[in-house]
Amino acid sequence: MDNNLDADLGRIPHQTMADIVETRLLEYLKKKSFKPGDALPTELDLAEALGVSRNVLREALSRLRMLGMVETRKKRGMVLARPDILGPLERVLDPLIIDQRTLRDIFELRLTLEVGLADLLYLRKTDKDVEELEAIAKDQKNLGGVTFRINNEIAFHGKIYQMTGNDTLKRFQTMLLPIFGYLVALEKVPRMGQVSHLDLVELLKHGTKEEFRQGMLNHLQHHFDKLA
Amino acid sequence: MDNNLDADLGRIPHQTMADIVETRLLEYLKKKSFKPGDALPTELDLAEALGVSRNVLREALSRLRMLGMVETRKKRGMVLARPDILGPLERVLDPLIIDQRTLRDIFELRLTLEVGLADLLYLRKTDKDVEELEAIAKDQKNLGGVTFRINNEIAFHGKIYQMTGNDTLKRFQTMLLPIFGYLVALEKVPRMGQVSHLDLVELLKHGTKEEFRQGMLNHLQHHFDKLA
């Protein structure tokens, strides 16, 4: 009867103490503009200051620890740390849990990145890198099973990301792989672009930045075609 | 004397119970391939099964709640939910805490995205969108103070992201803004690209995808110049 009512109205968020303490702590850290390594008050002091039990405080702190924002050592107390910005993302990226719309968004995000990569690539690529990339591309010729072809695909594009010299970008791409495996596996007939990996390597060796970008675009064209 | 010793050896990670429980729970959720809405065992059952106190379990659950992976309601128990993949990222993005290298990486990531956006843009842009973008660009003419110019810059590029019809991308861009504000504020002399916002709008109206991309590239050129 009113099954859609829940979807229409949604549920009122109901902030819990731990939620509030979490935001308060984040505000506190940012306001005080601590630098990594700075010492923080003890749990007992914080709990008392916030007027909550140590239990609640620790639940909030546990979150900040997961984000890598604080580290705690016995006796020493808590210390502000450099968060791992991609760590939390990594935990959540399960294609089966993420909704279809976001999945599509992420897919497009990857395509966008790959097309835009050319500039960084030409800025930082080395001859050694190009050689290694070529080796990967040539490996594709003697294709084994489906598994091999997928792994080779991953290796090739992964290498390109690595060649940009941008570690965050590379990690980001690695994290998105499961989503890609999932989406590609949904395709009935695996389609290949008109521009092969070897073509891309050739462009990288002797072509201009714009030619390579155009080549990558063609390589990914059949993905773009399906977006609408 | 041995200041580098710490850097050489690093610190031994020291997993805490909550850490272990967190990973175990994540494995459990993925292995069982729950769908959003499915009910989970109670805290007491989970704690007993894992052999830890309810306290520790709740610290781990608190993390999953922050990630949006589980929701809990009294009596009803716990339910698997759709995680907000960008939420955790949002909490962490404070330019003052992130290290310089990652900051640069993110900056490059944004440039890469912006250059690669053209395809999605031409796939989904509407006349109404272009008009609105033009309005923003024209606003720039009668420039007020520095604050206004920055806000206008944000509005213009933000509008472009929104025009891609990719909500995740748009949110991502919004989240990165503080980092941009920070990096741009570091510049002594604000430099402008040779291609203005109005030029970009013109390209969007009458130019091809490739022309627009090239225009965006020129618009951002001075940023690329500083990368090396």
Place this chain on the structure above:
DNA sequence: CATCTTTGATATGTAGGACATAACTACAAG
């Protein structure tokens, strides 16, 4: 009979106490 009210059971939310453990400090011993 249908609908509203009440009551009880249950799982989470919060509080507080207790103790183990790691790590820092200071001091004594070689």
Place this chain on the structure above:
DNA sequence: CTTGTAGTTATGTCCTACATATCAAAGATG
């Protein structure tokens, strides 16, 4: 000056207790 020892302190973990929201079923009312 290094090494060993004792004491202190803050975190890590466990336990118990109770409040609260919510579901479910029994009971009351028309």
